[in-house]
Amino acid sequence: MADVRTRFAPSPTGTPESIHLGFVIRALWNYAYAKKNGGQFVLRIEDTDQKRSRADTEAEIFKVLRSFGIDWDEGPDKGGPYAPYRQSERLTLYQEAARKLVENGYAYYDFEAPQREKEEIKAAYDSDEKLKELKIRPKARDERPEAALERVKNGEPYVVRAKIPEDRVFEYEDWILKKKVKFFGKEVPDMILLKSDGFPTYHLAVVVDDVAMKISHVFRGQEWISSTPIHLHVYEGLGESVPNIGHFSVILDPRTGKKFSKRDMTALFGVNTWTSQGYLPAAILNYLMLLGWAPKDNQELFTLSEFVAAFDQNGVQKANPTFNAAKLDWFNSQYLQKLSDEDFFVSARPFVSKEISDEILHKIVPLVKTRVKKLSELGEYLEYFYKQKEPIFDLTDKYKEHVTKALEALEKTNDWNLETINSQLTNLIGENNFKTGDFYMDLRCSIAGSRSTPPINESMEILGKDVTLTRLTDALSVYNKR
């Protein structure tokens, strides 16, 4: 049996920040399927849209994939047996293919292809009349090829369109959906294959390259199902055999219930949106693995290599899943907790003010690992370590007594360390019959100005005796003046 070869073929359009989670999922599954089966994973850049393709976005795609640990066997930056891997560098291949398709009667030249605005087309979907108009096959379809060839030779600008036979039935067996999918030629439009700028559209380029690069399994989102018959037509026109074609689900936006829109790519679905808040790539990846795929035993936690080993195409869902940030939070806290103190320190450092020294931060790390869902919370959470904040008094009617007694006890504590602080305060609580929770909450609110902080005795130790006493004294005097 031939090698399994899959590909991830992104378009480097939009800004680098617009790279979204959909990219990662598509890459992840294609990568996993190839690796699971001992095959190759190819990265191909589909930069056929001259106006929108950007070099910086391409570079960012490489960077993002690698940050998730997804690496490729062949690609623009590392070459391979079927180079080049950038479509803009393969133009002659597509032009030859287009010519061949015309010769074989599978395509035709069109000199009058209209350039419609996207909005105009969208608007037409609401009107049956306009829709019908849009779907009329171009006149050029029935013109004599010889005459068209003559015009081409004369340098007239043209476009090449697929010539879809009206009475043809297109059919393929979807290896993910596990069913035959059928389309009637009558329903399939004569899509443009080669644009007037000499660049191919997706429909031509994807087929030509998948053939050239010996891709064995096409594994893409369901938004591509309806263009599959066009691809089938091109494969046939080129005299090539069709690879396995399969479609997986589309991620839905929880707010709209629809496929996320371009605007959301930089917001809810942007990779950068999450990484910049301190979500670990491994956690994001793990969440994504389970969005549209599940193992038989319902295992939840996977490293990338575990995922590759466990990956099974039968676990790929057909229905569209909805993105759920709360579950991503859970994965992130799981991964954050598993980090070693040193790794946590390195990841956390950029999110913590420089007013907290490396030395102090090292001490704080073990106190906060189980307390944050994302690293970006750390900034505010740890503010009290270098900044005196407004105390809060709203909890108990014993506030004054709690803080006064604590002050007395702590003043007497000469050897300032966790052990002495613990024992002093524990004794105090016992002697006065304080309620432990209330007592500590009052101290916490006085020292940190927050109800939710790392352990307070440990915090006192790190803050030092002077700062601790000052904060308690100040809080008490503010309380008295109220």
Next chain:
RNA sequence: GGCCCCAUCGUCUAGAGGCCUAGGACACGAGACUUUCAUUCUCGGAACCUGGAUUCGAAUUCCAGUGGGGUCACCA
């Protein structure tokens, strides 16, 4: 609107005719532990879209309806 895909707790899902009075995870609620908060642990509520058909027996097969999604560009 045409065509195509899909349909189990709020969400992600297990379930390939009897193991299902439907299991797990997130979220939610209650409790335990705890030097607060958090972590952890225990418990709880919560779903097979509807209607037919096949079968001794259907979440699981078939058909229809309904619902949701995708697509219909010189974008991918």
